[in-house]
Amino acid sequence: MCGILIALSRKPLDRAHFDAARDTMIHRGPDAQQSVFLEADTVGLGHTRLSIIDLSNRANQPMQDGNLWVTYNGEIYNFPQLREELELAGCQFKTNSDTEVLLHGYRVWEESLCERLLGMFAFAVYDADTGCALLGRDHFGQKPLYYADLGDVFIAASEIKAIKACAGRGFALRKESVVDAMIQDFVAEPRTWFEDINVVPAGHQMRIERTESGSIRSAISNYWTFTPDANPQPITQGEALEQLGVELREATSSHMLADVEVGSFLSGGIDSTCITTLASELLDTSIQTFSIGFGGNDELPAARQTAARICADHHEDNLGEGDFQYFKDRALAVFDHPFADTSLVPTEHVSRLAARKVKVVLTGDGGDEVFGGYSYGRYLAPRLGPSPLLVPTVSGLRSSANFWWDALLFSALGSERWGRVTKDRIVNSRRLSVRRRSILAPELLQSIDGYDPSWAHRQHSIDALDPFRKAQWIGIKVALASRMLVKVDRASMAHSLETRAPFLSPRLAEFALSLPRPVTNPTPDWYKSLLRQWLDGRIDSSVLNANKRGFDLPKEWSSLDQASLAGGEELLPNCVSAALIRPMGWHRLRRAPRLLWYFTQIERALDTGMFAA
Incomplete structure (x- = not known):
């Protein structure tokens, strides 16, 4: 596992500044750190290495083969088979690393490279002859690959901190992300918490090229085209x-x-x-x-x-x-x-x-x-989902009532008919509730009016599949x-x-x-x-046969102390000043420790300047 950084700029990059951005990811690769600068320093590739395969210095990155350069994070598990195939095609290898397979593979297969890879990966291959780059990310998104297209410069990296350091500027909070976090606990790809910073989606690749005017043009395509068949082949x-x-x-x-x-x-x-x-x-x-x-x-x-x-x-x-x-x-x-x-x-x-x-x-x-x-068990039968705790709150009583109502429906309708009745819940349950509208500031709600936080669920929903x-x-x-x-x-x-x-x-x-x-x-x-x-x-x-427990910690660990919750002081003043929540809106979060923790993190992020004004 490693850290990667690539920048394509209209103006020469400051080498020391680029290396400093690379080294914000030294925890990802403590064994070696290197950069190369090409095209009169308008192209930079950086790498921090955690050596796993071929521990020699020959396998350090960025790695070169003629006009091709690569910076890569991850592991290609079928690289021995791909290497044999490439050697039969006439490629000569200098290392025993999986990294080199990407260089020769790009030369032979070009943009079909990702389709042949089995592993977890995020990489950037740069062709010095054409001035083009290919970025690729593994099927499921095990390895991160963020990017920012800022007009004068295109930057991609394993972590957001490296992009911010390389750009030398801050990035504003994406307001919709606050709602995303409240509804589903995360911000769905390809969006992030920041305006102008996105993610190359899992199972996708991105082609980067310079236009005649010197600007950067990019195109994202899906190389992993698998989807579950609604009518699978019979099998015993x-x-x-x-x-x-x-x-x-x-x-x-x-x-x-x-x-x-x-x-x-x-x-x-x-x-x-x-x-x-x-x-x-x-x-x-x-x-x-x-x-x-x-x-x-x-x-x-x-x-x-x-x-x-x-x-x-x-x-x-x-x-x-x-x-x-x-x-x-x-x-x-x-x-x-x-x-x-x-x-x-x-x-x-x-x-x-x-x-x-x-x-x-x-x-x-x-x-x-x-x-x-x-949690997927709930789409087989209600009792296979996480059982609600009976707590004396409105939300707790509502959750319990819904659980037992589902159990009654399941008993009355049977699994197939119950499944048809509930098939859209994974999408529809993501809608913004009235309760949350009473927490968020009117300015925020107005700025994201019409935004559907369930867009990603709808995008990947296949209606022909059974609910499970x-x-x-x-x-x-x-x-x-x-x-x-x-x-x-x-x-x-x-x-x-x-x-x-x-x-x-x-x-x-x-x-x-x-x-x-x-x-x-x-x-x-x-x-x-x-x-x-x-x-x-x-x-x-x-x-x-044991019930799943997971890493669920005692809830009181993530809760604020009762004295703070009972007080009359504003616990989230930065969130109020940034027009994210209503004054004293945190009062409605007192019995929702996860949401309160989210907002305390946003509060801390605003306090430390994580988001640009």
């Missing part, structure tokens, strides 16, 4: 289980490719247990595993049980409220924008633990999206790339740790997403039915 349960085993083993094996030791996160749930168990079978020595708890209702006992069964070299730690408060205060600097998923803290903590021992870990990320676990598979696909295309993978990348790279997610192998994911729902989940009794059947007998039954 036995055939699906057999093929699933093949895909799982191949995905895990390919993700073990490295010239350094590979460890594994082990949360205690079935996803990380599955991947860790498969990985341990591929090693001649004990795999190092890493778990985190928080002194209460966590999954450490299950993680210990699995670690003992596979004879792992197990490491664990406990997260306390002090650790939570410490990283919560650092979150803005790590993410470059407000981020209110409390699981970011244990993810950062377990990454810090693992980074003391290894450079690379496997994770179970993507298991819920690919196999339809946890429809929810899966929207989750993969929207929330996975925009929230969950952002969290994992930033939290791990803050400690120079590379995370790899075998469940997000394109071939495995496409196989699972192409199966009929009656095969993946034949009854509404349990979610992830196909994966659980395959794991039956391979992992402990107590782990296999």
